[in-house]
Amino acid sequence: MYGWGAMNPTAIKEAAKAEFPMDKFVSIWWPNDADAASAGDGAKGFKTLNWHGAGTNYQAFADIQKLVIDAGKSQTPKDEIGQVLYDRGVYNSMLIAEAIAQAQKITGKKVVTGEDVRRGLENLNIDAARLKAIGLDGFAASFKTTCADHNSHSATFVQQWDGAKWTKVSDLIGPDAARVQPLLDEAAKAYAEKNAGWPARSEPCDNK
Numbered sequence: 451m452y453g454w455g456a457m458n459p460t461a462i463k464e465a466a467k468a469e470f471p472m473d474k475f476v477s478i479w480w481p482n483d484a485d486a487a488s489a490g491d492g493a494k495g496f497k498t499l500n501w502h503g504a505g506t507n508y509q510a511f512a513d514i515q516k517l518v519i520d521a522g523k524s525q526t527p528k529d530e531i532g533q534v535l536y537d538r539g540v541y542n543s544m545l546i547a548e549a550i551a552q553a554q555k556i557t558g559k560k561v562v563t564g565e566d567v568r569r570g571l572e573n574l575n576i577d578a579a580r581l582k583a584i585g586l587d588g589f590a591a592s593f594k595t596t597c598a599d600h601n602s603h604s605a606t607f608v609q610q611w612d613g614a615k616w617t618k619v620s621d622l623i624g625p626d627a628a629r630v631q632p633l634l635d636e637a638a639k640a641y642a643e644k645n646a647g648w649p650a651r652s653e654p655c656d657n658k
Contacts, residue, residue: 451477459488466492473497476608483533486611494613499606502541503589504616506532510540510585534616541590548574548584572597572655591622597655 451461458481465475472495480500486493506515511532518524519531530536546567553562553570562570577592593602605622642648 451475451481452479453477453481454479458482458485462486462493462496463489465496466490471495473610480534480538482535483530483616486616487614491613493611496611497608497619498611498616500534500609500616500618501590501606502537503586504532504534504537504609504618508586508589510544510589513585514540544584544586545571545574548576548580571595572600573657574602597657 451458453461458477462475462481462485465472466489472493475496477496477498481496481498486496489496506512515531519528524531526536549567549570550562551570552573553566554560556569556573557566559566572595574593574595576594578587581587581589581592591605595602604627605624607618607622608620609616610619611617
């Protein structure tokens, strides 16, 4: 399944109603806890892909609990903390914070611009040691961005709904890059040739 919004809980509930075997139902695009819970016990066994941890069993989350939630500064309902989309927000916030820090390092400036932060995003190197240092040990795989690879994520894992929460049920699964990358390169070249002057960029990417 590749869905969004109301499509996800609808598809899960209809699959359960039709008695489709849930362990054979896999989503590649991000149903949340409420989507799965909407089908009750019928959703047990439903699977999705993910690239970061679920739950709150990480030091960074303990810090968030102490400094944000217990301090009354959170805008999130307490029962949503640790759910898949909350954790994705934490992951995204980590990327932005690391990009800002990297931009400051590259430029030597304390106050950085959007262009500076773009350079920070292009030069991230978040390895296992860095993840541990920021309290996210085991939360996600290491990655490094470059001018040639603005994404770096190359693997995902399968998680399964047990009726109350997501449980990781596979190791990281990488793409068949040797087969897929040449197809992407060919398509990108054809697009660039068809659309003369594309892509345009205000300044070149520069890895530090």
